[in-house]
Amino acid sequence: MTEQEIKDIVTRQRKYFQTGATLPVSSRLTALQKLYRAISGHEAEIHDALKKDLGKSGFESYMCETGMVLEEISYMLKHTPKFAREQRVRTPLAQFHSRSYKKPSPYGVTLIMSPWNYPFMLTLSPLVDALAAGNTVVVKPSAYSPHTSEVLRLILSECFEPQYVAVVTGGRAENTCLLHEHFDYIFFTGSQNVGKEVMRNAAEYLTPVTLELGGKSPCIVDQTADIKLAAKRIVFGKYLNCGQTCVAPDYVYCHRSVKDKLIKEVQKQIRRQYGKQPLCNSDYGKIINEKHFDRILGLIDEKKVVHGGGSDRSTLRIEPTVMDNASFSDAVMQEEIFGPVMPVLTFDSLDEAIRRINSIPHPLALYLFTSDKKAARKVTARCGFGGGCINDTIIHLATSEMGFGGFGESGMGAYHGKTGFDTFTHYKSIVDKKTWIDLPMRYQPYRKRNEKMVRFFLK
Numbered sequence: 001m002t003e004q005e006i007k008d009i010v011t012r013q014r015k016y017f018q019t020g021a022t023l024p025v026s027s028r029l030t031a032l033q034k035l036y037r038a039i040s041g042h043e044a045e046i047h048d049a050l051k052k053d054l055g056k057s058g059f060e061s062y063m064c065e066t067g068m069v070l071e072e073i074s075y076m077l078k079h080t081p082k083f084a085r086e087q088r089v090r091t092p093l094a095q096f097h098s099r100s101y102k103k104p105s106p107y108g109v110t111l112i113m114s115p116w117n118y119p120f121m122l123t124l125s126p127l128v129d130a131l132a133a134g135n136t137v138v139v140k141p142s143a144y145s146p147h148t149s150e151v152l153r154l155i156l157s158e159c160f161e162p163q164y165v166a167v168v169t170g171g172r173a174e175n176t177c178l179l180h181e182h183f184d185y186i187f188f189t190g191s192q193n194v195g196k197e198v199m200r201n202a203a204e205y206l207t208p209v210t211l212e213l214g215g216k217s218p219c220i221v222d223q224t225a226d227i228k229l230a231a232k233r234i235v236f237g238k239y240l241n242c243g244q245t246c247v248a249p250d251y252v253y254c255h256r257s258v259k260d261k262l263i264k265e266v267q268k269q270i271r272r273q274y275g276k277q278p279l280c281n282s283d284y285g286k287i288i289n290e291k292h293f294d295r296i297l298g299l300i301d302e303k304k305v306v307h308g309g310g311s312d313r314s315t316l317r318i319e320p321t322v323m324d325n326a327s328f329s330d331a332v333m334q335e336e337i338f339g340p341v342m343p344v345l346t347f348d349s350l351d352e353a354i355r356r357i358n359s360i361p362h363p364l365a366l367y368l369f370t371s372d373k374k375a376a377r378k379v380t381a382r383c384g385f386g387g388g389c390i391n392d393t394i395i396h397l398a399t400s401e402m403g404f405g406g407f408g409e410s411g412m413g414a415y416h417g418k419t420g421f422d423t424f425t426h427y428k429s430i431v432d433k434k435t436w437i438d439l440p441m442r443y444q445p446y447r448k449r450n451e452k453m454v455r456f457f458l459k
Helices: 003-018 025-041 043-054 058-083 121-132 146-159 172-179 192-203 227-243 256-274 290-297 350-358 373-382 417-423 448-457
Strands: 087-089 098-106 109-113 136-140 165-167 185-189 209-212 218-221 251-255 305-307 321-323 341-347 365-369 387-390 425-433
Touching (some): 003 172, 025 146, 058 121, 058 227, 058 417, 109 172, 121 417, 192 209, 218 227, 218 350, 227 256, 227 341, 251 256, 251 350, 256 321, 365 373, 417 425
Parallel strands (some): 109 136, 185 209
Antiparallel strands (some): 098 425, 305 321
16 A cells, blocks of 8 residues: 555545544444444454464464454443443532533544454454544554455455545555554554554654553462462463463463472473374464564574474474573573463572562563462562463453553553543543632632632632
């Protein structure tokens, strides 16, 4: 798509937004209903595209992508009428007699830039929130997942005119053109490096942004944990989508006394969940492309591998891999792994683990396996992270009742449910002052006798 075509899309969306067509709640609900029906009608094509791009099974595609989007739409269909109402607030005595309220208003023309690892869900979930809030949207899916991007283009063009929702496909050139345009809000999910570029370009127009990034999310296992259950849930979260999940446990940080037992249970769970030959498992995904395949292989230290390590370049698959005796100086600990490689590190005290985690950039997620409630309170209070779980992995993002987002180096802002509606909404603070009374004390000339009344009202 050319630079001029992108400019024309943004111009048409701005004109359309200014007509007020997106403001009625009934129009928003109609848009969401159309989208729900289209997704349901194209489910087979969606799952086929995800299989081609990432090797996902139909079950995993529904559980982690299609089903989650449908759930978000259902939530917004139920709650948008309430979210979009004016919210009356208490009026101070000094403003007698007035009505004070917050008016939810859409930002206007918004841009959603999505990644390739969950290309359907991470495109349409924020889109649902943006539409519920009354915005127009330009969607830019990833060039790395072309089959899913094409299905997204098909579905959204079937549901919406481009002046309301438009899809821009392509790669770096299209991203650059989009970021040079003036949007009213930008929602970006992807890497930290690109997130910085998004923020730099947004600053040109003082455009607010949400950045959903990533980081090295720790999984702490203390000496009180249920090791068998911990291994089962860690293996699920780590190797889901072949490890290409922004909130996957990046590394396991284990109390030294239970490390050997945990590794044995992890090995058992890998065989149980993925079979003795994971590279032949049709339900096990693949790495998105050869570039990332080679990057991940470069992080594996064969001397430390205690499980897996095999790969198949022809299918872009890497076995679920476990590295024992890893250290924070290893190559695998210098960047977000984003693949099926699990380094295991050890600590001797929880305070030591907390200090170490807080010494590196804030992660998007943190997981803690423990039976000690005091330990859970300490970790969740003292460690900086976006969100997480106690005695599980991944599932904190699978609800519309809590916001999901990063913190510090792992991003800013959040979405899902009411939090998502708020992200794409500006709340205007309005005082509706009555005209039948006008207290004179605020006007000049100021008089000494009015000072006591002013002090009384403003206490």
